[in-house]
Amino acid sequence: MAALSVSGVTRRGLMWIVLGAPRREFWSQFRKEKKPVVAETVEEVKEEPVLVCPPLPRRTYIPPEDLQRRVESCVKEIFGSSVPSNWQDVSLEDGHLKFGLLVRLADDLGHAVPNSRLHQMCRVRDVLDFYNVPIHDRSKFDELIASNLPPNLKITWGYWAVQKRKC
């Protein structure tokens, strides 16, 4: 009984092998055709230009000495030659002109007007006042340490970290 069943299994196995081999050869052709196609597309994707992040822009801004001259020249470029002598009172109502001027100044000086203050820029004078304010990247503590402190006031940075390590 056992011998018969073993022979039956082996016969069936042989049958499977006999039937499977030509099928595998039949399908292997398609498999071979597919593989090179997939590899090509993968390579194409990798060949796209890799986007590299440019270095972070500095947040510190110090107004240059010739700020007024620069702003005036930008105004003349954007508004054309029809700029009155009081160029600081020119209104920025028009979207195109406002956008052009603010983008030109931002690219020139490396410092842009933030969203919260865009609606306050109604005239060129407002833009000038904005760009006259320097921006520092220091924290409040660094500013305090750098400023003139009375002799009985000491600022220790990292005090609590030291205490925690002691405990």
Next chain:
Amino acid sequence: MLQLVRAGARAWLRPTGCRGLNALAEEAVPQAAKPESVASAGPQVPVLRRCELPVPAPRRPVQAWVESLRGYEQERVGLAELHPEVFSTAPRLDILHQVAIWQKNFKRISYAKTKTRAEVQGGGRKPWPQKGSGRSRHGSIRSPIWRGGGIAHGPRGPTSYYYMLPMKVRVQGLKVALTVKLAQDDLHVVDSLELPTSDPQYLTELARYRRWGDSVLLVDLAHEDMSQNVVAATSGLKTFNLIPAVGLNAYSMLKHQTLVLTLQTVAFLEEKLLWHDSRYTPLYPFRLPYRDFP
């Protein structure tokens, strides 16, 4: 692909040259002055957006830069005007707090339950006679002063903390949240959420370059408009979340450090939120069909 086809079709229907002039002329007329995508235009032509809904006279619209996510340095692609009643309303922090706490609590069902002296197994019999044993008098072994006894004033069954704030309060909460985000420079308007790659690292590097913060909430108009790249990029990130415009809520806006809206989302929000200022009180609930519901 579909968005490019649609953008191309729209660019054909309206000439790109006089887009800015059209926008200026149609200030009073509430037409859909949607600016086209900058796919065909060069870097010179700005994307300007005007408020479609009328702005009341003494107030003037607030503005925001229109940015692009296609490149690291495309930070000023256009200028968008935002309605002051939505993006520059009174900073009612109390309403914002109410709405945020409501969002946290109205879904809460606490399942805590303790057994009272009646429910604890046993304790029906007087443990010892009232007088004579020398011990203090007791009526059951499961009274609250006994060890193993019931709890006198404990949580009783599933309790629901459901309550609804009036619809106008919730709407005002959304407006205040948007106002606060803009006033604190945490709001960014983008022409569309299209990325050059579906790599999540590109998005993180972009946020780091533009100093957006640790968590960013990206809002598109609907699921159909979201491009594959941004969906794949945000699904790989924990702190960058993408939601449709109908999913915008005050709690999420407070939870994420930065909010990024598309121009279509801004138009959608303005239309939906401003309608409540001048609507009639409902005669039947709004969830039932109305003919002129926005």
